Amino acid sequence: MQSQRPDLSKLDLSRLEGTVSTYSGGGGDCVRVGRMGDWILVSDTKCTDRPPLLYPLNGARAWIQSVKDGAFDPIAGLD
Numbered sequence: 080m081q082s083q084r085p086d087l088s089k090l091d092l093s094r095l096e097g098t099v100s101t102y103s104g105g106g107g108d109c110v111r112v113g114r115m116g117d118w119i120l121v122s123d124t125k126c127t128d129r130p131p132l133l134y135p136l137n138g139a140r141a142w143i144q145s146v147k148d149g150a151f152d153p154i155a156g157l158d
Contacts (some may be wrong), residue, residue, distance in 0.1 A: 087130040
Protein backbone atom coordinates (compact mmCIF):
# COMPACT_ATOMS: atom_id res chain seq x y z
CA MET A 80 0.00 0.00 0.00
CA GLN A 81 1.31 3.42 -0.97
CA SER A 82 2.03 5.93 1.78
CA GLN A 83 0.21 9.25 1.91
CA ARG A 84 1.46 11.89 -0.53
CA PRO A 85 3.91 14.15 1.33
CA ASP A 86 3.21 17.87 1.56
CA LEU A 87 6.23 19.36 -0.21
CA SER A 88 5.63 22.78 1.32
CA LYS A 89 6.38 21.34 4.77
CA LEU A 90 9.50 19.37 3.89
CA ASP A 91 13.10 20.35 4.43
CA LEU A 92 14.33 19.28 1.00
CA SER A 93 17.89 20.40 1.77
CA ARG A 94 18.29 17.16 3.74
CA LEU A 95 16.96 14.96 0.96
CA GLU A 96 19.70 12.76 -0.41
CA GLY A 97 19.50 12.06 -4.08
CA THR A 98 21.44 11.20 -7.17
CA VAL A 99 22.47 14.05 -9.45
CA SER A 100 22.90 13.32 -13.13
CA THR A 101 26.43 13.70 -14.44
CA TYR A 102 25.27 13.95 -18.05
CA SER A 103 25.73 17.72 -18.16
CA GLY A 104 29.48 17.29 -17.83
CA GLY A 105 29.76 19.24 -14.61
CA GLY A 106 27.95 22.34 -15.85
CA GLY A 107 25.50 22.29 -12.95
CA ASP A 108 22.39 22.01 -15.13
CA CYS A 109 21.35 18.60 -13.88
CA VAL A 110 18.43 16.55 -12.72
CA ARG A 111 18.37 15.26 -9.14
CA VAL A 112 16.35 12.17 -8.23
CA GLY A 113 15.64 11.15 -4.66
CA ARG A 114 13.36 8.77 -2.82
CA MET A 115 11.15 9.49 0.16
CA GLY A 116 9.32 6.39 1.29
CA ASP A 117 7.04 5.30 -1.55
CA TRP A 118 7.65 8.48 -3.54
CA ILE A 119 10.24 9.56 -6.11
CA LEU A 120 11.19 13.24 -6.18
CA VAL A 121 12.69 14.77 -9.32
CA SER A 122 14.13 18.27 -9.26
CA ASP A 123 16.21 20.64 -11.36
CA THR A 124 19.47 21.59 -9.65
CA LYS A 125 19.48 25.07 -11.18
CA CYS A 126 15.92 25.89 -10.03
CA THR A 127 16.23 25.33 -6.30
CA ASP A 128 13.27 27.60 -5.51
CA ARG A 129 10.84 25.24 -7.26
CA PRO A 130 9.46 22.19 -5.49
CA PRO A 131 10.38 18.83 -7.01
CA LEU A 132 8.02 16.77 -9.11
CA LEU A 133 6.57 13.90 -7.11
CA TYR A 134 5.78 10.44 -8.48
CA PRO A 135 4.55 7.23 -6.82
CA LEU A 136 7.37 4.68 -6.67
CA ASN A 137 5.48 2.03 -8.64
CA GLY A 138 4.52 4.53 -11.33
CA ALA A 139 8.13 5.67 -11.70
CA ARG A 140 9.28 2.05 -11.97
CA ALA A 141 6.66 1.33 -14.66
CA TRP A 142 7.66 4.43 -16.63
CA ILE A 143 11.37 3.52 -16.50
CA GLN A 144 10.59 -0.02 -17.67
CA SER A 145 8.50 1.38 -20.55
CA VAL A 146 11.43 3.56 -21.61
CA LYS A 147 13.77 0.55 -21.49
CA ASP A 148 11.26 -1.46 -23.54
CA GLY A 149 11.21 1.24 -26.24
CA ALA A 150 7.59 2.29 -25.68
CA PHE A 151 8.43 5.93 -26.41
CA ASP A 152 10.68 5.30 -29.42
CA PRO A 153 9.12 7.36 -32.25
CA ILE A 154 10.44 4.99 -34.93
CA ALA A 155 9.66 1.71 -33.18
CA GLY A 156 7.68 -0.64 -35.33
CA LEU A 157 8.51 1.13 -38.60
CA ASP A 158 10.74 -1.71 -39.80
